[in-house]
Amino acid sequence: MDFYRPTSLAEALSLLAQQEGARCLAGGATLVAMMNAGLVEPSGLISLADLRDLFGITSLPDGSVRVGATTRHVDTAQSTIFRAGQCVLPAAAEKIANPPVRNMGTIGGSLAFADPAADYLPALASLDAVVEVASRDGIRTLPIGDLVIDWYTTVLGVEDIITGVIIPRAPGGSIGVFEKLERTAGDFAIASVALVLAIEGGVCSAARIAIGGCAAKPVRLKEAEALIEGTRLDDAVLVKAGRMLVEACDPVDDVRASADYRRLVVPRLLVKTIARARVALGAGS
Amino acid sequence: MNGEQLVNLTINGRARAVRATPATTLLTVLRDELMLTGAKRGCNQGVCGACTVLVDDQPVRGCLSLATNLAGRAITTIEGLGQGRELAPLQRALLERGAVQCGFCISGVLISAFALLRQNPTPNVDETRAALSGNLCRCSGYIKIVEAVCGVGEEVRS
Numbered sequence: 001m002d003f004y005r006p007t008s009l010a011e012a013l014s015l016l017a018q019q020e021g022a023r024c025l026a027g028g029a030t031l032v033a034m035m036n037a038g039l040v041e042p043s044g045l046i047s048l049a050d051l052r053d054l055f056g057i058t059s060l061p062d063g064s065v066r067v068g069a070t071t072r073h074v075d076t077a078q079s080t081i082f083r084a085g086q087c088v089l090p091a092a093a094e095k096i097a098n099p100p101v102r103n104m105g106t107i108g109g110s111l112a113f114a115d116p117a118a119d120y121l122p123a124l125a126s127l128d129a130v131v132e133v134a135s136r137d138g139i140r141t142l143p144i145g146d147l148v149i150d151w152y153t154t155v156l157g158v159e160d161i162i163t164g165v166i167i168p169r170a171p172g173g174s175i176g177v178f179e180k181l182e183r184t185a186g187d188f189a190i191a192s193v194a195l196v197l198a199i200e201g202g203v204c205s206a207a208r209i210a211i212g213g214c215a216a217k218p219v220r221l222k223e224a225e226a227l228i229e230g231t232r233l234d235d236a237v238l239v240k241a242g243r244m245l246v247e248a249c250d251p252v253d254d255v256r257a258s259a260d261y262r263r264l265v266v267p268r269l270l271v272k273t274i275a276r277a278r279v280a281l282g283a284g285s
Numbered sequence: 286m287n288g289e290q291l292v293n294l295t296i297n298g299r300a301r302a303v304r305a306t307p308a309t310t311l312l313t314v315l316r317d318e319l320m321l322t323g324a325k326r327g328c329n330q331g332v333c334g335a336c337t338v339l340v341d342d343q344p345v346r347g348c349l350s351l352a353t354n355l356a357g358r359a360i361t362t363i364e365g366l367g368q369g370r371e372l373a374p375l376q377r378a379l380l381e382r383g384a385v386q387c388g389f390c391i392s393g394v395l396i397s398a399f400a401l402l403r404q405n406p407t408p409n410v411d412e413t414r415a416a417l418s419g420n421l422c423r424c425s426g427y428i429k430i431v432e433a434v435c436g437v438g439e440e441v442r443s
Binding site for chain 1: 290306307308310329330331334337340343344345346348349350351353354397400415416418419420
């Protein structure tokens, strides 16, 4: 196995293109675990450690925020740059694994692995985030909804490098809440809800809901969000929206829970998440 | 770079050049080359926490860190917590409270707790539990571990 430590993105892309079977190494939290288990055997490792443009969180003039691909979960969790509903992202980062893993793992690595039960994907889906991808043809962007195409499978090619994620400005006055049902602190989610919610005069003015852990990719349903927006978030409306979301989910049985259990729990998680958001917005529960 | 190379690391304050292939983890270097066997190889998957060490003062998984990628960084292991044969207050606190059962998890627990106390010298129970949430004790001896870590903070307070 070869080890490279490029100092420019162009050099990293060129190495990745030259060597078949090489993988990019960011935090190592997933890749090294898989190497230790014998599940992957890269022909080479391309460390992204010296690509400074890939690291860090910056706010952009239009109110959006760019999170570089090698930004660690701990940095995202502790950042004070995020505004309004954007805060669902640091809230999700705070729920990933445990402190030592959050000191290692990166947002780019998490997205590239695309674990359906991981925490960033639903948070980013609820924020309509945009993924920034570099290849030898240049930098392109794709909506977060287009990144994952199947279980643990992204649309990215072997010569692509995720360089960052752009979080658009969230609706004014909105709040971001991340609710995760887990067997024990730091486990992957049985199911999760990422919510961006705004209420004006007791009426919901914006609702963006993404369900994690219940399909190959986060489930977002415009119809369910449209149903909720313009209402006073009565129980009947939430139950109906929850049922619509469950219909759109495609959960599987796994070691954490059965598919049936996930279908049962998603509407209740939605109600709980919205209740949390209302309390935080001072709109009462 | 291919095969084994020399990698420069600072281990417990001493500059060391260690041999590592690109796939060699920090944990393997510590245990198998430097004979610093305090950090344990439990799951080798980043789950159990027995291999937790400090890299530039932050707790990370030794088993998920590749030594080559850490060139130039400062590593602190359990062997570096005390002063020579003198135990650190945190280590004494765990001993005095009987918080060590089989002991396999304790090196990792101590490293996570050490990092916590440096950031927050008087942690409460919830803060301590959160900081130790990535360290599994299969004897399930958590209560005394948490009491001991909080106890160090109480000594600071009083």
